[in-house]
Structure formats: C-alpha cells, structure tokens
Amino acid sequence: MAVSKVTVVISQGQGRNPVRRQLEEDIATMLLTEPGVDVSLVPHLYDMSHDHTGLLFLRSVPGNLIVLSWLYDRAARWTLDRTGVRGHEGLSLLKSAEEDAEDEDENDVVAKNGIGSVNVPNRRVYAIDLRCSAKAEDFIREVRRIAGENTVQTVELMSWIGGTPKPEQLQRYLQPERMLEARRAFDSGHATLEDKAVLPEDTGRRWYPVIDYSRCTNCMECIDFCLFGVYGVDALDRILVEQQDSCKKGCPACSRVCPENAIIFPQHKTPAIAGAQGEVGGLKIDLSKLFGGDSGESAIDMAVKERDRELILDGREAVGTSVGIKQKVRDEIDQLIADLDALEF
C-alpha cells in the first residue's frame, strides 16, 4: 500500500517545564486529527542513547519527517544526522525575523566549504525549533504547509512496520494519545505500572559535540586540539565524533577553536555554540557572569583555559597554548591583542 504521509516527531524538552509540556501536548493533540500526518513523541533528541527505542523509532520512520525540538534547527538537524536519521534539508518558514535576514549568507558558506553528509536518502527532514513560537497553531500551520509541499512523495507503509526493531518496542510511539495520557499521569505523580510501560525509557542529560558537516571542511583542528580522544576519523578519513562519552561535561573548547564554527554543543548557553543561525527570540538570559563566571576573553583563551581545567581535573598536566593550536592562529591573536592595546582603552 503506497501512502503519502508526513511524520511529525516531537522531541520533548528536558525537565518538566509545564509551559513546554503544554505546548508539546497542544501540538500533538491538534495533529492527531490532521489528515495525512502521523504524530509521535520521543524523549529529548540529544539525550537518547544510540539504542534508545525513541531513536530506533526515528530511524524507522520512512518518507518525509518533521522534527520539532527545543533545539536550534541546525543543532537538531545534525544531531539527527549523527544518529543516522538523514535526509535532504527541508526548509521551514517558521523562523524568527533575525534568522531570515542571515539565511542567504549561511547558504553561501554552506555551498563553498562543507564536506557534507553521506548516504543521504531521497527524502526531506525538517527540523523546527519549538522556541520559534508559543502558539501551537503556528506549528500546525507550518506542518500543513510542509505536508502540502510533499504530496507527491509516496512510501511503503508496511515496509517499516516489519523491520528489525521489534514492533512491540515501537508500539508506544504509534500511540501518541496513550503516551500523552501516561505523561499527564506521570507528571501529576499518579502513574500506574501500565502508564510507565508506555513511556519511553528515561534519559539523562548528556554532553558531546555535534558536527555540522555543511560547514566542516575536515581541517582536523578539533582532533588536534581535543586531548580527551573524542574525535576520530572514519574509513573515508572524514572527521567524526568517535568517543562521545569521553567528552568533558560543560567543556565547549573544541567548538571555540573550530575555524568554521561547525561544532555544535546543543546544550551550551551561548547561542553561537548551541547552533543558532541567527538568534531565536525568547532566549534565556545567562546569569553566569553575575553569579561568578568570568568573561571578556578571546575564544582561544577561553578554549585553552577550559581544556587546561579538564586536564587538571583528570590529573594530567595543563598544556596551555603549546598543543593543538596552529601557529597562524596564535599570531593572529597576538596581532589582535596588539591592536587592542594600541587603541588604549
């Protein structure tokens, strides 16, 4: 049976922020009755381990896919890519005004430099940031627009029901109404064993880099800089995040030294590191500076400091700027400092 369908997967927020929960629920409920649309909920995209049933489900979704998450669309797209959920980039119109303005520049950069993804199937994946709007209707409208854009594509529905992941493991993702009900029971502290059985396995907060291959030039600065063995190369000599659990929680140093700004830490407080293209409205204020953090340093200074801190915590020697920083970059920094000094602030 060939059907033309678009699947919407809502990646739930971390924690139990009631406002976020409500928006997720409103969108899911409205989409349940939407013709031509399947809707499902999974735990937070970034936190699911490789064999989490939520990811198995995502990988099993055929055809065009819309993923709504509390992540910058770029961060969501490349987190999906990393987990093997690939497709051509679908463009969502749901963006903040600032983001629109920068779009063309972004595309230019992409076309010129990045090494791109591999094994991309012929379908579209749309990543939409749930922070774009507080109104469920805005997301529904965009889903309808995307569904309309993709009416020609057909997929074999049955081909994915019988695949390798056991259907019963994935059943819960095919019953969004039941999952929402269980989630409400869980949030109010009245979950029964049956409720718990339909909820996905728990996830903890994770921390690792995600590479944006549309920007990555395979320059290997990151693998030279990181001294914790996070990076590696694949059979095609392409850089990849090989040992994500060796990554040091809170440390975004490699992202700061990446010349193409291609390394995303989706959970970092700084939008540029978390994968922002422009800025999304309604972003949270970072109070770290008031509560004791330091600031006002260059990106390389910060990266070197962050790396040294993690080395010392590991019982190793701090290396400062002596390892993994190209001489060229160092010269540029020296020049920058000299220029600033000359201005006599």
Add this chain to the structure above:
Amino acid sequence: MSEPLCFMMGLFKAVIPNDRQYSRRHLWLQESGPGRYRVGFTAYSVRLLQDVYFLEWSIDPETVVRDQQEIGEIESAKAVSSMFPPGAGKVLSFNPQLLNDPSGINAQNYGSGWLYEFEPAANLLSAEEYVEFLNSAWQDAQRTIKGQVNES
C-alpha cells in the same frame, strides 16, 4: 535579631536578613556547625532566576573548589546559569531535598531551599556589606541582563 535589610530591584524588594553572611556571588552563608555553613541563593538571585526547573551538580560532595569554579548548572523559566561557589573552600554535601525537585529554591530560599553545606576559605560579607555591594553593582547587573535581551 534586628530588622532585615532590603534592596530595591526596581519595584521588587529583595529582603536580606542579617542573621547570616553573604558572598558577592549572590549567595548567603549561615553557620550550621563549627566551620560548616549552609549556602543558599539570596532573594536577589531568586528574583533574577524566577521559577527554577532544573538543578544539577557537576562535582561530588567533599570537593575542594576554587573561586569561580563551575560546580553545576541551574535552569529556570527565565534564565540559565552555571553554579559557582561563594568563594574558595570545600563543598561538603548537597541538600538532598533539591535533588529531585529544585522548586524549594523558590519556596524557601532562606530556609529549607538551601543548596549545599560549605567550608569557606575566604572572608564573607555582612548583610550591610552585601547590600552595599548590590547598590554598587546594580547598574552593571542591569546592563548585563538588558544587553543580552537586546541582542536576541
């Protein structure tokens, strides 16, 4: 005990009780045993954070920390921040009540919503000195917050 002090954040009155000491990191410290202090957020911090949803510590109890060392993370309806100790010292234990549900920070920031027990290695501020510090730092604090809001 004398009347608590207060600091006006615009129209909001942040109460600063003088039965305890303070740090410039907007934390209070109250002696709970010899050399042992309970640490919590001041009314000033709680006002900036508003409803707290998430709190996580990145160090273990009994860890010696330096000033400005990141020891955890907090997230609220309005803000995110790394957590920092009041100064150099040793973090002894965390408030178990907050580990599953950090909302105690909002409900009882000067009481049962304390964060951890701490052995400070540096000098602490009196309530008067802390209010003085708030007065001198308020302009900068507003600029820091508004700067971020305008950028986004």
